[in-house]
Amino acid sequence: MATPLEFTEAARERAAKILDRYPAEYRKSAVVPLLHLAQEEWGHVSPEAMACVARLIGCSPVKVAEIATFYPMFNREPVGEHVLAVCHTLPCALTGCGSVFDHLSEKLGIGLGETTADGRFTLRKSECLAACDRGPVLLVNRRLHTHVSPEKVDEILTELEKG
């Protein structure tokens, strides 16, 4: 049995603020924001993290698992330090996201959904990120890069290597 996870003191304070946004009898509404918080803490949402969120809400862990398994943004396995998601929906496809993805895949030596052996990068595709006038777009962790080309990918990767 894995050791139960607990939020840090700082995260617990943020969790309390999140729960305050909803009427006391509807604490379950906080499940998605709390799962985001858990993912920020631990990088992915493990069953132990789901149990931790469930304890805060006061529901059974399976109720949290039901939600965590629905949304694509929640990682259920560990991911790389940097998650790169290339938008591949029609407007970005029309402006050349294919070459961006292929270039990233070649540079990092990994395919779709894979993580580099050193645990630095995870490569994904994303559905439309609603920045179609600035395509192709690439979401790097929390930051959106626009008008991305293979050359710009090199710059972004160099910057991430430094950081």
Added chain:
Amino acid sequence: MAAPLEILTAPLPAETDPGDIDAYMAGGGYGAVRKALKSMSQTELIEEINASGIKGRGGAGFSTGMKWNLCADRFPRYLCANADESEPGSFKDRHLLEAKPHQIIEGMIITSYALGINLGYIYIRGEFFQIIDQMEAALEDARKHGFLGADILGTGYDLELYVHPGAGAYICGEETGLIESLEGNRPYPRLKPPFFPAAIGLWGQPTIVNNVETMAQIATIVDMGAEAYKQIGSEDDTTGPRLFGLCGHVKKPGIYEYDSDVTLRELIYDAAGGIRDDNRLKGVIPGGISAPILTPEEIDTPMGFGALGKLGSMGGTGGIIVMDETTSMVDALLNASSFAAHESCGQCTPCREGVPWMNDILRRIRNGQGRDEDLDLLLDICKQIHGHTVCVFGQAPGVWPVRTILVKYWPEFRACIERKELVVPPLEESYLRPDQYEHIPPVPGNFRLKTEEADAAG
């Protein structure tokens, strides 16, 4: 030539941070809130919105005034501003969220006040990390300035607004999916009718779900007055300014503000500078991926919800995807279909099974393994999904692109199947002219007969 507008896209003073409430107020910001709360009664406000004729900007073009009027006479009521912008080709909400967060908040305050709402949420899609941070800060500033919280502007009216983040699911943009998501359930849409959210919504109470652009427009209506607002555009179609987002193969992609009388041709060739490399137009999706495609002969249409509806398409979100003559429509449709297959929430069998099935068929056509019967099979699956699901997802991004791209570009799909490879025929040979087909929605058998007759005659 229609003239561009600068109402929603009015630039902020140079070097201004869009989240800066002081700069926003210096430019007259929160004047609409003051006007509404200080000088208008709830009834007057609702009448004002009714009189403006505004149609919601989320995609369906449903009358906002009517939505408000349907609100059941029970309390508490809730507000949900929908910023789950995920429709491929749409980016106007992102634009407003980035550029005018306080105008959206203004609209939310006015709407809440008009309907006696004391608690509301703005549901922002999870991938909008920077926007979520900016909106949370903007709400906090509005609270500090006395526009939120208890006893707003000394009127005795209380309101709290919060951000609620999504987590990457398109279905949460559907209003009842959004409500389920906000309740902490899987976002499976609810059956409607009989009960719309205005009767039974969030936590079982009357709830108004409005798009964030609609919220910003509400502030505009109160600002300029319904009389002036409805002079923009046409009263018998769509009133008020519109945000059109042009993307794909245009020279100058971006957000352009016009009234709804502007034509699609003017938007593509004048506003957005025409097609890249001066190529010829092959097709244009006029309102987000769900909006049925228009061929080059169909672009002299005004952009009102009604006008596009008459062409068998729809105004949708105003996200316009332009494709030039080099585009493979088989590839384009496969892409649209892959999106729908990925985003189907899985609640209803026809959509969960049918949409990925269509995706498989399109993929084999694209890979040169299409079968003679595949196009009819696709139309038949469309028929089986359409109207047989709880929400409109099954038909909107699921069926409509397949049905209309397939029918209008039938010769191109046929060429791929016959030649067993992906081909992009010359533009003239790739699509049917409006007088070459009768049925959208097509009846599979009838449609095949008609093209075969055309083939035999030609």
